[in-house]
Every structure is written in structure tokens, then in C-alpha cells.
Amino acid sequence: MAAASSSLRAQIREELSCSICLELFTRPKVLPCQHTFCQDCLQDHAEVQVPFQCPICRRHVRLPRQGVADLPDNLMAASMCERLQNQATLSGETKEQPQSGNRCSFHPSEEVKLYCKQCNVPVCTECCEEGHDGHPTTGLKKAAQEKRSTVQALINEGRNILESYLNFLRSLREKEKTLNEQKQQRDNSIIQTYNQTVQTMVQALTQSKDLLLSESQQNHSENLDRIQTERDRVLADLNELSVACDRAEQELQQGWAEFLSQQTDFTEVVGKYRGKAALTPVQTQPAVFQPTDTPVPVLGHVIAQSLPSAPIPAAPAPIPAAPAPIPTAPAASFGAARGRGHHHGNQRQWEHQPQNVTFGKGGSGIEQFQDACGVTVSEEGEIFVADWGNKRIQVFTLQGTFILQFPTIVSSPLTQFLFGEQKMKPHDVTLDGEGNLWVVGKTHPGEFAVQYNKQGRVLGKFDLQKTRWFRGVAVDTRRNHILITQTTGDLCNPTHGEVLVFRPDGTLVRTVGQQQGMENPHYITVDGEGNILVSDWDNHCVFVYNEDGQFLFQFGGEGSGEGRLINPKGICTDRAGNIILADNGNRRVEMFDKTGGFLKHITTDMRAPQAVAMATKGQVVVTDVYNTVSIFHNY
Structure with missing residues (x-):
């Protein structure tokens, strides 16, 4: 039983220990999330954690003006800690005191040796004579043996009660953990639905805007x-009348005979237009734009489901069961007002069977390109196209609707002000783990890797070695490394290619691919396992390396049959690790498995596919050298 008692004390002590210092609470403070910590531990945590978060559930907490010291005290925890410490102290004193016999509290000189059965108290000889005369007594040891079973039963009952409460505390801890996990899942669902709804609203508003502008035009x-039409009519009349007046003046100057002979004709012309002198105003019908009062759509509702009424508990039993668990509502139901997959009946046809989309043409206007090169797609479905000749990035939806554009400037606003704006021709574009863009390209004096936000503001850049060849760019989001292809050499000397791995500040980490005879690498991607895949234009193949740059294998080879390539360019992978490749020379886009085995053709009727990108829902986006962008939903 001593071992059981020690185990229970240890479990109680664990429940009353601070999760930061692992000691009993000292001046315990409770946070709004109901987690308790020592005041000094919270003070130290607040100095290094800004903004302040609960060390257990990571909930953001706004501290009072007076700081941690002004947080509420956990009086119950403080009281229990004090009792536990006092009990330990008393236990230690009892063990240290020598056993010197049981002395009577009324007669200190007498030793207690008897037990009064009538009064149920230990007594000495003098007690029996004074206050317990005639009461039945027995020996103290015998009385203790008779009472031992009853006391032991009470001890066992108490231990069982303690164990039930400890189990209850453990269940509370598990329930708290489950609630935190459910909240995180619920919050993620809300954010995901918000992003999808915003995207759908933007697309709908953009289409509405285009329709309204078309009607206005x-x-x-x-x-x-x-x-x-009215101007042409009046000009014709004006011309006839003007000619008649000029002729009459000329004849009048030449002589009366000529004038009198033509007077009748001139009178008729003037009389003809006398009735037309009061011209009728042109009736136009200018349109008026009236904004609608459509309310903002609601994402959904967070509803705590009601629980059945709990029965009224019966009278407590001698040994109570574990305390009833605190009722909590099941994970809140959540549904988007416009969620996909739950519409029936009048749903739009394109939502059932989305059609492939192609847009763009040559030029410098919106949706026009001068050599559409690199392409990437964000998690929100935004397509970013590197418009090489126009020195800009254009952004579209997955339905091909134009969103915005920005110039691929190289320098910061201050540098532009001092030295003039410097734009580069972008070769390729990709996204990093924070949703920012990395673009590689060249200006007249040099070549650069530039980081932009999605609106085109320059966040950073670093210089690249000047070459005359194409570059591709990818990001290893797990390591935050920027991977850029590079070809050196010229028309008179053999070229050789490699992949340069940089940190975002431009520090070179390693060089990949020098030993495999890479000649002219164009595009590059990093798959979900961190493997590096590079398309080599001159070798008509794809090189594959692991995340540390060690060569794994290559596939392809010059030819037009299945699995053969001619001048491959854009490359990306899907969630399953399958490889999508722009087979430029064969005018097709193909899919291979993660080992390089041919799977199928995605399209075989493109003119010159350039770059490829995979959208979150499996759409394949392909740019074409002939200034088009295609979005394949069904393949």
C-alpha cells in the first residue's frame, strides 16, 4: 500500500507541476486559455516570445498593462501545492522522530495502553479512573487489530477515489488536446473555403466587369x-448650299444678265434649305451604370451542436465512480455557402465538365505576348506568365481572365529614381514557400535573379554570370534554396550546362550536373521528395538528381516515338510524382512516371510548347512560343 500511496502522490504532483520548469507551481498564474504556469516562468517566456503565446496551445494572449504579474492567480492550484508541500514536510518529520511510546495528552507522565470501547478513544490508567470509570476497555494493540480492517477498507476507498479523480484529470487533458486539434482543423477549413470563395468571387466579378464594359462600349x-450619320447628312446639305451661294456671288459680279438667267435656280436651292434651317438635335441614349446592392456572400456557419440532456446523478455510492466528463459540443459543423460538390440541378455546365482554355496572341497589350516563356501557378489558382519581349509578368485566372501585370524591373524605387528604371527580359518564373515570385532574366548589362511579391514589388535580387543562353528557375521550398540553370560557352566553343543552387541572399551552396555531360539545360523543377529534374535542350533528355545533387538517372533521347524527345523544355511534376514535359521539337506535352517511363500524351497539337506548370486541382498550364497560353482540364 505504501507503494500505491507514493504512486498517487507522484501523479498528483505531476498535475500540479508547471510544464515549463517541471516543478510545483510557484505563484501560479492562469492564462485565458485556462493553462497555468509559475509567474516567473511566464515572465521569462514573455521576454523571448513576442507576440506572447501560451506555451502549450500556442494561443495568442494579450498581456495586461502590468504584465504577467497582473494575470489572475490560480488560487486552487496554489492551495493544493501548499497542502502537498505541508504533507511532505509532516511525513518527513514523522519519519525522523524516534518512537518513544504513546503519551497521554491529559496525563503526560502516563503511557496510553488501553482503549475505551464505549468512548472509542485511547486512554491511560488515570483516564480510566477519572472519566471512564466502569467503561469497558481493552488493550491498545488488540483494539488496533480489531479496527485495522475497517481503517484499511477506508484507506482503500480513499485511494480508489483519488485514482478516479486522477483518471478524470487525465481525461480532461486528452479532451483539451482533442479540442485544440479540432479547432485547428476547423480554422484550416474556414481559411480554405475563404480562399476558394474569394477566388470564385473575383472570377465572377471580373466576368461581370468585362460584360458591363462590353455593354458600355x-x-x-x-x-x-x-x-x-447626322454629321454626314448635314455636311452633304452644307456642301450643296455653299456651292450655290458661291456661284450666285460669282454670277452677280459678272453681270446682271448672267445673274438674272440663273436667279430661278438659286432661288430654288435657297428655298429647299430654308425649311431645313432649324436642325433637329441628335437623339442619343447614353447608358447609366447602377451598382447593385447585392450583399456579401456568407462563407458558412460555425455551429455548436446541442447535446442530449444529462440525467440527474443518483446519490453518491460509498466508492464513487470517476467524475463525469465535461460535455463538449462535437467538432463544429462547417459548410461553405458556395461549396463545390454539393450543388445539384441548375449547376453550370463548366462546373461539371470544365473545358480546356487557350488565350493570348502576339502584341504588347493585355493578354498579348512577345514570346511567352516561363509559367507558374499559385495555390490560389493565379497563373503568372513571363512575357519576355514585353519585359513584364502577366497574371491570369485558371479560366484565362486577366488579373494584372507588372514590369520586371530590377532595381529598387530609390535606385530607379537616381539612375532610371531598368527592366529585364524574364526567362522563367516560379514561386517560393512564402508565395513570393522568383524571376530570372537579363538586361543589356547583366543577368539577375529577382524576388517580387505578387503585386510586382522588388523584395530582393542577386547577380548571375552573364551568358547568352536561356535560364530556368525553381525553388526547393523545404530548404529555401533557389535553383537556376546555366549554360556557358558560345557558338565557337562547346557548351556545357549546370545547375546552381543559391540561398535567397545569393550565396552559392553547390553546383549540380557537371559530371553528366549536361550541355544546354533549359527548365528545372523540384518534386515533392526534393529531387531535381532538368530538361536538356541539346541532349534531348531529362536529368534527375536527389536533393543533395547526386545523380540518379536520365531518360529520353532524340526521337519522335513514345518516350523519345526533341529539344525538351518546360518540366513540372504532379502530386503523385508523375513528370509533365514540354516536348518542344515534337510539338507535344507528355506525361512520364517518376522513373521516366512514358505514360501518355497530354496534347499533340501545339505549335511549340515552351513552359509547363501544374495547378492545385490538376490542371496543366502550357505556354507556347507563338504567344498563347493553354489550360488543360481534361487529359
Whole structure:
């Protein structure tokens, strides 16, 4: 039983220990999330954790003006810690005191040797004579033996009660952990639905904007046509009348005979236009734009489901069961007001069977390109296209709707102000783990890797060796490394290629691919396992390396049959690790498995596929040298 008692004390002590210092609470303070810590431990934590978060559940906590000291005290925890310490102290004193016999508290000189059965108290000889005369007594040892079983039963009952409460505390801890996990999943679902809803709203608003602008332009054109028609009619009349007046003046100067002979004709012309002198104003119908009062759509609802009423507990039993668990609502139900997969009936046809989309043409306007090169797609479905000749990045939705564009400037606003704006021709574009863009390209004096945010603001850059060849870029998001292809040599000397691995500040980490005879690498990607895949234009193949740059294998080879390549360019992978490749020379886009085995053709009717990117829902986005962008939903 001593071992059991020690185990229970240890478990109680564990429940009353600070999770930071692992000691009994000292001046315990409770946070809004109901977690308790020592005041000094929280003070130390607050100095290094800004903004302040609970060390257990990571919930953000706004500290009072007076800091940690002004947080509420956990009086119950403090009281229990004090009792536990006092009990340990008393236990230690009892063990240290020598056993010197049981002395009577009323008669200190007498030793207690008897037990009064009537009064149920230990007594000495003098007690029996004074206050317990005639009461039945027995020896103290015999009485202790008779009472031992009863006391032991009470001890066992108490231990069982303690164990039940400890089990209850453990269940509370598990329930708290489960609630935290459910909240995190619920919050993630809310954020995901918000992003999807915003994207859908932006697409719908963009389409509405385009339709309204088209209707506005049509109305404007019709009004201008009315004005032009009236202008042409009046100009014709004006010309006839002007000619008649000029002739009359000329004849009047030449002599009366000529004038009188033509007077009748001139009178008729003037009379003809006398009735037209009051011209009717042109009737136009300019359109008026009236914004709608459509309310903002609601994402959904967080609903705590009701629980059945708990029965009224019966009277406590001699040995109570574990305390009833605290009722909590099941994980809150959550549904998007416009969630996909739950619509029936009048759902749009494209939502069932999305069609492939192709847009773009040559030029410098919106949705026009001068050599559409690199492409990447964000988690939100934004397509970023490197518009090489126009020195810009254009952004579209996965339905091909234009969103925005920004120039690929190299320098910061201050440098632009001092030395003038410097733009580069972008070769390739990719996204890093924080949702920012990395673009590689060249200007007249040099070549650069530039980091932009999604609106085109320059965040950082570093210089690259000047070459005359194409570059590709990818990001290893797990290590935050920037991978860039590079080809050196010229038309008179053999070229050789490699992959340079940089940190975001431009520090070179390693060089990959020098030993495998890479000649002219174009595009590059990093798959979900961190493997590096590089398309080699001149070798008509793809090189594959592990995340540390060790060569694994290559596949392809010049040819037009299945699995053969001619001048491969863009490359990416899907969630399963399958490889999507732009087979430029064969005018097709193909899919291979993660070992390089041919799987299928995605399309075989492109003119010159350039770059490829995979969207979150499996769409394949392909740029073409002939200034188009294609989005393949079904392949």
C-alpha cells in the first residue's frame, strides 16, 4: 500500500507541476486559455516570445498593462501545492522522530495502553479512573487489530477515489488536446473555403466587369454612329448650299444678265434649305451604370451542436465512480455557402465538365505576348506568365481572365529614381514557400535573379554570370534554396550546362550536373521528395538528381516515338510524382512516371510548347512560343 500511496502522490504532483520548469507551481498564474504556469516562468517566456503565446496551445494572449504579474492567480492550484508541500514536510518529520511510546495528552507522565470501547478513544490508567470509570476497555494493540480492517477498507476507498479523480484529470487533458486539434482543423477549413470563395468571387466579378464594359462600349458606339450619320447628312446639305451661294456671288459680279438667267435656280436651292434651317438635335441614349446592392456572400456557419440532456446523478455510492466528463459540443459543423460538390440541378455546365482554355496572341497589350516563356501557378489558382519581349509578368485566372501585370524591373524605387528604371527580359518564373515570385532574366548589362511579391514589388535580387543562353528557375521550398540553370560557352566553343543552387541572399551552396555531360539545360523543377529534374535542350533528355545533387538517372533521347524527345523544355511534376514535359521539337506535352517511363500524351497539337506548370486541382498550364497560353482540364 505504501507503494500505491507514493504512486498517487507522484501523479498528483505531476498535475500540479508547471510544464515549463517541471516543478510545483510557484505563484501560479492562469492564462485565458485556462493553462497555468509559475509567474516567473511566464515572465521569462514573455521576454523571448513576442507576440506572447501560451506555451502549450500556442494561443495568442494579450498581456495586461502590468504584465504577467497582473494575470489572475490560480488560487486552487496554489492551495493544493501548499497542502502537498505541508504533507511532505509532516511525513518527513514523522519519519525522523524516534518512537518513544504513546503519551497521554491529559496525563503526560502516563503511557496510553488501553482503549475505551464505549468512548472509542485511547486512554491511560488515570483516564480510566477519572472519566471512564466502569467503561469497558481493552488493550491498545488488540483494539488496533480489531479496527485495522475497517481503517484499511477506508484507506482503500480513499485511494480508489483519488485514482478516479486522477483518471478524470487525465481525461480532461486528452479532451483539451482533442479540442485544440479540432479547432485547428476547423480554422484550416474556414481559411480554405475563404480562399476558394474569394477566388470564385473575383472570377465572377471580373466576368461581370468585362460584360458591363462590353455593354458600355456597345452603347457608346451606337451613340457615336447616330452622331456620325447626322454629321454626314448635314455636311452633304452644307456642301450643296455653299456651292450655290458661291456661284450666285460669282454670277452677280459678272453681270446682271448672267445673274438674272440663273436667279430661278438659286432661288430654288435657297428655298429647299430654308425649311431645313432649324436642325433637329441628335437623339442619343447614353447608358447609366447602377451598382447593385447585392450583399456579401456568407462563407458558412460555425455551429455548436446541442447535446442530449444529462440525467440527474443518483446519490453518491460509498466508492464513487470517476467524475463525469465535461460535455463538449462535437467538432463544429462547417459548410461553405458556395461549396463545390454539393450543388445539384441548375449547376453550370463548366462546373461539371470544365473545358480546356487557350488565350493570348502576339502584341504588347493585355493578354498579348512577345514570346511567352516561363509559367507558374499559385495555390490560389493565379497563373503568372513571363512575357519576355514585353519585359513584364502577366497574371491570369485558371479560366484565362486577366488579373494584372507588372514590369520586371530590377532595381529598387530609390535606385530607379537616381539612375532610371531598368527592366529585364524574364526567362522563367516560379514561386517560393512564402508565395513570393522568383524571376530570372537579363538586361543589356547583366543577368539577375529577382524576388517580387505578387503585386510586382522588388523584395530582393542577386547577380548571375552573364551568358547568352536561356535560364530556368525553381525553388526547393523545404530548404529555401533557389535553383537556376546555366549554360556557358558560345557558338565557337562547346557548351556545357549546370545547375546552381543559391540561398535567397545569393550565396552559392553547390553546383549540380557537371559530371553528366549536361550541355544546354533549359527548365528545372523540384518534386515533392526534393529531387531535381532538368530538361536538356541539346541532349534531348531529362536529368534527375536527389536533393543533395547526386545523380540518379536520365531518360529520353532524340526521337519522335513514345518516350523519345526533341529539344525538351518546360518540366513540372504532379502530386503523385508523375513528370509533365514540354516536348518542344515534337510539338507535344507528355506525361512520364517518376522513373521516366512514358505514360501518355497530354496534347499533340501545339505549335511549340515552351513552359509547363501544374495547378492545385490538376490542371496543366502550357505556354507556347507563338504567344498563347493553354489550360488543360481534361487529359
